[in-house]
Amino acid sequence: MPACFLLHFSLLxxxxxxxxxxxxxxxxxxxxxxxxxxxxxxxxxxxxVGRTLTINEDKILGxxxxxxxxxxxxxxxxxxxxxxxxASLFFLAFLFLAGLYNxxxxxxxxxxxxxxxxxxxxxxxxSLVVDTVSISFFLMGFVLSGIGLGSLKVNENxxxxxxxxxxxxxxxxxxxxxxxxxxxxxxxxxxLALILFSRSNNWIHLLLIVQVIxxxxxxxxxxxxISARSKISRLYPxxxxxxxxxxLCGLVLVARRDLISTGPYYLLATSIVIxxxxx
Numbered sequence: 001m002p003a004c005f006l007l008h009f010s011l012l013x014x015x016x017x018x019x020x021x022x023x024x025x026x027x028x029x030x031x032x033x034x035x036x037x038x039x040x041x042x043x044x045x046x047x048x049v050g051r052t053l054t055i056n057e058d059k060i061l062g063x064x065x066x067x068x069x070x071x072x073x074x075x076x077x078x079x080x081x082x083x084x085x086x087a088s089l090f091f092l093a094f095l096f097l098a099g100l101y102n103x104x105x106x107x108x109x110x111x112x113x114x115x116x117x118x119x120x121x122x123x124x125x126x127s128l129v130v131d132t133v134s135i136s137f138f139l140m141g142f143v144l145s146g147i148g149l150g151s152l153k154v155n156e157n158x159x160x161x162x163x164x165x166x167x168x169x170x171x172x173x174x175x176x177x178x179x180x181x182x183x184x185x186x187x188x189x190x191x192l193a194l195i196l197f198s199r200s201n202n203w204i205h206l207l208l209i210v211q212v213i214x215x216x217x218x219x220x221x222x223x224x225x226i227s228a229r230s231k232i233s234r235l236y237p238x239x240x241x242x243x244x245x246x247x248l249c250g251l252v253l254v255a256r257r258d259l260i261s262t263g264p265y266y267l268l269a270t271s272i273v274i275x276x277x278x279x
Contacts, residue, residue, distance in 0.1 A: 108148030114141030115166060123174045131178055138179065142166070142186065156197045160190040175234035184242030192250065201260050204250060205270040211247040216277045218243065 118138035121130060142163060149159045167183040167190070174180075188211070195203045218225070218240050225236040253260050254267065 104148050104151035106148075107144045107151065111141045111144030111146075111148055114138070114144065116141075119170060119173055119179075122176055122179060131176065135178055135182065138170075138182065157194055160194045160197070163187075163190045171235065175231055177234075177238045180235055180238035181242045181245075184239055185246060188242070188246035188250075192253075196260075202266045204254060204260065205266040208247065208250045208254065208270050209273045211243055211250065212274050212277050215240070215243050215247060 114137045118134040118141060121137075122134040145166075146159055146163070149162065150156075164187050167186040170183045171180055188207075191207055192204065195201065195207065218236070222236070222240075226233050228236075254270075
């Protein structure tokens with residue numbers, strides 16, 4: 001956990017100093033608002049760069065002034081995820097009370113239909129209500145598909161690979177924030193499940209090393225991803241958030257010795273790689 005704290009601190013320290021200087025400048029004049037912060041930040045960027053810096057200021061300010069149609073904050077997105085999860089639990093309880101668990105093929109078929117319906121509906125409509133409903137069907141689809149495949153005696157590793165394939169397919173089809181975030185959690189969770197099912201707990205450290213390298217790469221090349229073509233720029237925020245969340249969950253599992261037991265030398269190697277990545 002100290003290494004994780006250092007990662008966030010080092011990545012955000014310079015940005016925090018810049019924002020603090022901007023905030024202090026405008027607080028003295030009683031003009032603290034987002035538009036002034038944007039304008040002053042552009043001025044600071046121009047003055048801090050030694051060479052000529054070309055910034056399309058009119059386009060930046062124009063994008064800021066646009067009404068946020070179909071956009072929602074991270075808190076609303078989080079509530080949508082939890083709302084979809086709660087709705088999935090209630091609907092799954094109803095399906096099991098109706099006796100769907102008696103049919104393994106029925107659960108698998110319903111699961112595939114739910115996943116396909118969620119992807120199609122979300123690709124056609126873009127609103128918070130649709131996101132909440134479609135994400136609940138998406139989660140139910142994975143749960144029912146997993147139970148159905150398990151009831152049909154499909155190998156656990158194969159089920160994880162199927163989940164990874166479904167999640168990757170979702171990432172390529174739609175670039176919705178919530179869907180992409182959950183798809184990335186499914187991918188990382190399935191990789192973790194593959195390690196646990198193979199009873200090779202030490203491989204978790206390799207997964208953590210890959211995740212921290214990916215996180216550092218994403219942060220260091222943030223400008224390139226944001227300025228890339230629309231599909232990549234839309235995928236960048238949920239992938240970044242999903243990688244950070246997955247990495248933190250992996251650290252928690254490794255830190256709790258009563259949950260997963262791994263060798264101390266592997267933990268030391270992971271810590272060294274994290275420190276080197278920070279440098």
